[in-house]
Amino acid sequence: MADDIFGQETSLKAQSSADLWNKVQLGVLSHSAQAPVHLGTLLEAEPHFALGQAAKGLFLMLLGRREMQAPARDALATAQTAYDTALPRERLYVDALRLWLEGRPSRAVQKLEAVLRDDPADSLAMKMSQAIRFVLGDSAGMRRSIERVMPAYEPNHAGRGYLLGCHAFALEETGDFAKAETTGRQALWMAPDDAWGLHAVAHVHDMTGNAKAGLEWLEGREEAWSHCNNFRYHVWWHKALMHLDLGQSDEVLDLYDHEIRKDKTDDYRDISNATSLLMRLELEGVPVGHRWEELSDLCANRTEDGSLIFADLHYLLALAGRGRKDETLHMVRRIHDDSSRAGQNEARQRMADPGRAAASGLEAFGERDYARAFDHLSQARASMQRAGGSHAQRDVFERMTIDAGLRAGRLCDVTAILDARRAQRGGAEDNYALARRAMIHAAQTLSASQSLPAE
Structure with a gap:
């Protein structure tokens, strides 16, 4: 039996197969577009x-x-035919897939954590635990998982740079911005193709309202994400957010047309980049011209999905808007x-909370019923993290809540949301927030002047 690049024993016997498996794992860690190619070649052999x-x-x-669940079940069925001859850690991966297909991704994470208890240097299990927790919005769990296994990563461990990239992102999502930036920079130094670590530093600049420094960080480091699968569009999205905060809308639209929507896919991650930016x-x-039309046509075909x-x-952003x-x-x-x-199905549980209130809020926003939109969206705020994604990604819903409240005249409520948003960002505010505070001040000043008695 051959060991992999991280020192984990595998049931593979041919060294050529082990070499392919190493390429798969390193590709997953670096978000490489070649990872599925290597996996396909390996599974043919x-x-x-x-x-x-x-x-x-x-x-x-x-x-x-939804349509990916059938081939995932086929993969599970094939894996189960070899279950008895697989190694114990390999069986835990199979168990994790079975549990996720049963609608229990949190239990799937527990199986991956069981792998890490016995083999803390298993970088694939580390990355997959983080990936599923990211979908679940479990940033605290991401950080705990990474910090439990860090002692197993010696300086020469092949996955150490990628581990640091994951740690940087978990630190940022849990509010430790200074440490996140330092860790992310170290990750990229150790693994120059670690797009995840690079983008963790971009998140820090987003959360601390420092778009200029964020652009300086990304400038000239394109090779760190040019090799990526569609994750590269997401890094361009971060760059567009920074230009937007600086009021550089022409640069934003140029990035949208030539990078973010370079390929007109309906992958939900690409759709989320595009709809949230528009x-x-x-x-x-x-003005964004006719850019919504392409997205709304694609999203109209996804109304029955219900996976996340x-x-x-x-999808609703494109339809309601x-x-x-x-x-x-x-x-x-x-x-x-x-x-x-919903029952025990975690995806449907999240349809209930925060899904119902958030969906109704987006519908009302599209109908320009801003009072109703604010009521629903503000109701969803407390549990919006359960929808998954990052603070930066979910911020589009926060902005819509704030703007709905402004248009409905709910100035005190909006001020409270802006204060909470500032606290989450360590006391920092971006230009979006500063502009909304200025709007509130202007409205309150006008209201006060109108209430003065005439002389």
């Missing part, structure tokens, strides 16, 4: 490699698409229906 089939199924589940632009009063509430809410009333109503009703029969 070793179709009954249980760990490889389980990894394939887990990767498919991370795509967050909505931010519109909230700033920037995070994806569904971004473009006046696609029939598709919007259908999707809102489907989210409500899914939530009513």
